Amino acid sequence: MTKQQIMDYLNSENESRRLLFAEAVNVKKQYVKDIVYLRGLIEFSNICQKDCYYCGIRKSNKRVERYTLSDEEIIIAARYAFDNNFGSIVLQSGEVKSQKFTDRITKLLNSIQELSSGKLRVTLSCGEQDSSTYRSWFENGACRYLLRIETTNKTLYKQLHPDNDNHSFENRVSCLENLKNLGYQVGTGVMIGFPHQKIEDIADDIIWINEMDVDMLGLGPYLLQNNTPLSQKSNLLIPEASRLDLSLKTIAILRILMKDINIAATTAMQAIDKFGREKAIKAGANVFMPNITPSKYRDNYKLYDNKPCIDDSPEDCMNCTDIRMAMVDNIIAYGEWGDSKHYLGKSLN
Numbered sequence: 001m002t003k004q005q006i007m008d009y010l011n012s013e014n015e016s017r018r019l020l021f022a023e024a025v026n027v028k029k030q031y032v033k034d035i036v037y038l039r040g041l042i043e044f045s046n047i048c049q050k051d052c053y054y055c056g057i058r059k060s061n062k063r064v065e066r067y068t069l070s071d072e073e074i075i076i077a078a079r080y081a082f083d084n085n086f087g088s089i090v091l092q093s094g095e096v097k098s099q100k101f102t103d104r105i106t107k108l109l110n111s112i113q114e115l116s117s118g119k120l121r122v123t124l125s126c127g128e129q130d131s132s133t134y135r136s137w138f139e140n141g142a143c144r145y146l147l148r149i150e151t152t153n154k155t156l157y158k159q160l161h162p163d164n165d166n167h168s169f170e171n172r173v174s175c176l177e178n179l180k181n182l183g184y185q186v187g188t189g190v191m192i193g194f195p196h197q198k199i200e201d202i203a204d205d206i207i208w209i210n211e212m213d214v215d216m217l218g219l220g221p222y223l224l225q226n227n228t229p230l231s232q233k234s235n236l237l238i239p240e241a242s243r244l245d246l247s248l249k250t251i252a253i254l255r256i257l258m259k260d261i262n263i264a265a266t267t268a269m270q271a272i273d274k275f276g277r278e279k280a281i282k283a284g285a286n287v288f289m290p291n292i293t294p295s296k297y298r299d300n301y302k303l304y305d306n307k308p309c310i311d312d313s314p315e316d317c318m319n320c321t322d323i324r325m326a327m328v329d330n331i332i333a334y335g336e337w338g339d340s341k342h343y344l345g346k347s348l349n
């Protein structure tokens with residue numbers, strides 16, 4: 001696909017839009033089937049040392065009550081996922097760089113291995129870390145890592161982040177490369193529809209992600225968070241429905257291009273549309289992440305406003321998942337790890 005073709009797809013309406021989604025459905029059926037893998041999402045801490053301009057839990061947001069789940073609460077959540085046959089969990093948090101944090105995660109990874117006799121796959125999403133930290137986590141049982149590049153346009157990257165060493169585009173790329181070299185299944189992604197981003201930028205993102213040859217993708221619409229610096233540019237935003245539509249088209253294009261990667265139907269999709277995640281599954285996604293964070297913490301992990309399911313319990317999210325996937329005629333692969341076929345294919349070569 002040329003850049004122009006990608007842009008045409010992103011701009012498509014009516015018949016050409018329908019054809020894009022039909023082709024994504026075909027590729028999905030052929031390469032990964034109508035099967036959805038579950039990841040129990042544990043948002044274990046909202047403490048963050050960074051100040052990304054778009055994010056509600058950025059360090060400078062004083063209106064957030066900070067929390068960290070205890071080791072015991074994390075283990076209980078992991079056990080819940082294991083007992084309910086999820087096959088896999090995601091541990092996500094704000095970014096903290098310290099030996100204490102590294103050691104704590106390493107210890108938790110060991111406990112999770114122990115409780116599941118190594119049968120629960122763990123994905124981490126804890127931001128940019130030193131190679132030695134990534135290595136220690138990999139050696140102790142983490143096998144996947146999610147780190148979105150957010151945007152591949154360096155000028156836009158600077159508009160989304162403070163201009164300092166702690167928020168460097170180059171470092172983020174080198175983290176992704178380190179993760180890949182260590183042997184992780186690597187996931188990245190972007191936000192769609194933030195101020196100043198153009199269709200051409202999204203096309204460049206798609207080309208970049210394809211060239212990075214990642215194993216997993218997690219992308220979603222940019223959503224307003226009122227206590228953030230970026231909210232001051234809300235007058236520049238395209239409508240939420242357009243941000244969702246562009247996100248779905250980006251998923252479809254990347255499904256067609258990258259064929260056998262794992263693509264997540266992210267929560268942000270559902271913040272715009274009750275059935276946003278189901279639409280993502282229809283557009284080519286094959287991973288669903290029921291939130292299994294204890295209810296009492298959910299209100300404080302608000303990266304953006306109007307985050308869905310904040311009053312739900314893990315049981316609510318679990319019960320809802322079956323119904324939601326049945327609605328889109330996809331089968332949930334209970335008990336399966338759901339490793340990225342793309343990654344497995346590369347390891348064989």
Ligand code: SAH
Nearest residue numbers: 054055093094095127148221222223303304
């Ligand atoms: N601290 C880690 C993981 C938590 S943030 C990290 O930054 O990688 C996870 C993702 O939430 C980010 O990658 C970003 O893409 C998304 N996010 C944050 N604020 C958002 C917003 N206002 N709208 C949409 N997505 C947002």
Ligand code: SF4
Nearest residue numbers: 048050052055058094
């Ligand atoms: Fe922290 Fe991640 Fe939010 Fe940036 S996006 S402020 S690193 S939690």
